[in-house]
Amino acid sequence: MSATLTDKYPNYSPGLEGVIAGISTISEIDSDRSSLQYRGYDVHDLAESGSFEETAYLLIFGKLPNQAELDGFKKTLSSEREVPEAVYTALKALPKDAHPMDAIRTGFSVLAPFDPDYEAVATDDAANLRKAVRIIAKAGTxxxxxxxxxxxxxxIKPNPAHNTAENFLHLMTGQEPNAKTVEVMDASLTLYAEHGFNASTFACRVTVATLSDLYSGIVTGIGTLRGPLHGGANEEAMKMLLDIDQPANAQAWIDDALEGKKKIMGFGHREYKKRDSRAIYLTKVAKELGIEKGDTRFGDIADILEHTMESRKNIFPNVDFPAAYAYYLLGIPIDLYTPIFVIARVSGWSAHAIEQLRNNRLIRPKAIYEGAANLEFPPLADR
Ligand SMILES: CC(C)(COP(=O)(O)OP(=O)(O)OC[C@H]1O[C@@H](n2cnc3c(N)ncnc32)[C@H](O)[C@@H]1OP(=O)(O)O)[C@@H](O)C(=O)NCCC(=O)NCCS
Incomplete structure (x- = not known):
């Protein structure tokens, strides 16, 4: 905050930086240790040894599933993957160049009244848990x-044998995905699933706190995630990497960009002033993928950008940076990167909405008024 604003308004924090806006048991970011835990479990362990389904269960139900619970959860997800024809009819009515984030936001709006628990009151916890599972099942479809x-x-109809990562890749390409592709997608979904009181999650909580419904919270979350300062950064990061094109161009590119005071997409984070723990694991996976695919140029460009950003600005890559080139190597169109984030994050948003509604209070902050006051109302003819 600038010195003048701090002096003038000691209780005001622009962007709500550092403001405590709630109590949560869902995830913890430890900026100093570069650690992120979902309900006490390190995301590294979940991404490396668990699965997106175990993560989603953990976030929604508050504990890791045992084998029987996981089998049951996967079965329910499989049975809930399909969406009503009306959703496809609405998507077909959109202009062909509509951004897929607008399509998924529209899809959830159309889906809401089809939910079997549509009539349930906003605070019906059991109904919200059932809705959350349906939302997680259908997002990728x-x-x-x-x-x-x-x-x-x-x-295409979802294959009930597929998990969330496989379902998305199968429907997108029409082909059976290979094991490495599924592994990378599954890890990225796990790492994207939840991240505390970020902008979209907070927006989702604000919406459900009015006792609106869970689907409205999800639609709010999608609208908020769309921007390049939040989820949209993975798409912008990839465009930047394609613009740089070759490792030989990277140093001059970043020197120029910093000289021109440009924001480097995929770098920096409000909560991590050191490394983003999600980026550490996903960088490893993305680089392995590059080696397997015989295309290491983005990993090499990344090394140069990361080194320069760290030494000159003390700013580190966030999860969107390695996600961008991992998805590119998987052959995913760039404008689907943020929608993939949605497939994962619906689990975190749902967990937060449910937590909010279990102990709800309307969220209603104040603003400092700096406008005109006590003006005399002039007749229309005098203005
Ligand atoms: C994420 C982000 C919005 C966090 O922003 P914030 O906490 O509000 O921090 P600010 O934007 O105020 O940045 C603080 C300082 O670091 C610099 N900075 C932060 N991120 C930067 C980036 N990606 N590239 C270059 N400089 C950056 C700012 O220019 C600013 O420098 P200054 O104090 O000299 O003006 C910001 O880092 C950003 O815009 N990153 C790029 C977009 C992105 O990757 N978003 C995904 C987040 S997961």
């Missing part, structure tokens, strides 16, 4: 089939 629709292709 809507993103992938939405992508088919804009290409003029018909939606």
């Amino acid at each position: 809507m993103v992938a089939n939405g992508h088919r629709i804009r290409q003029g292709l018909e939606p």
